[in-house]
Amino acid sequence: MYESILVATDGSDSADRAVDAALDLASVFDAELYAISVVDTRRYGDSALSGSESVVSDLETQASELLEAVERRGDRDVTTELRHGKPHGEISDYATAIDADLLVLGNRGRESGEVIGSTAERIVRFVNRPVLTI
Known part of the structure; x- marks a missing residue:
């Protein structure tokens, strides 16, 4: 049923x-597993980050650690991807690039008080493939 599954992580509980x-x-489906984490520098404003390579480096390190944790947790190989930009756009683009049969993501991120976070909502609304939100 599913040959390739993409999971997005930002370190949140969901x-x-x-x-x-x-x-x-x-x-269960003996599917290829892919994991993505997106460094969303927009959250801090481009001007705040323009002269601060250390902040971007810290964000990249955190995202890399999240992806490494996914690799350690499973009993199978995981292909990981670290990207920069708008999370919903990068997740969508990567899902298209790998032709993911299913996207799995949390229903809200670390800083969302909403029932469903903006990234999850955008992906559910605009990605033309099955999405499971947890």
Whole structure:
């Protein structure tokens, strides 16, 4: 049913649950598993980051650590991708690039008080492939 599954992580509790679900689904369907984390520098404003390579480096390190954690948690190989930009756009673009059969993501990020976060909402609305939000 699913040959390739993409899970997005930002370190939030819901993303952690999404990683668990994606690992389980990949195991059940013997699917290729891909994981993505997006460094969203827009959150801090381009001007705030323009002269601060250390802030961007710290964000990249955090994202890399999240992806490494996904790799360690599973019983299968995980192809990881670290990107910069708008999370919903980068996740969507990567899903298209790998022709993912299913996207799995948390229903809200670390800083969202909403029932469903803006990234999850945009992906559910605009990505033309199955999406599971946890």
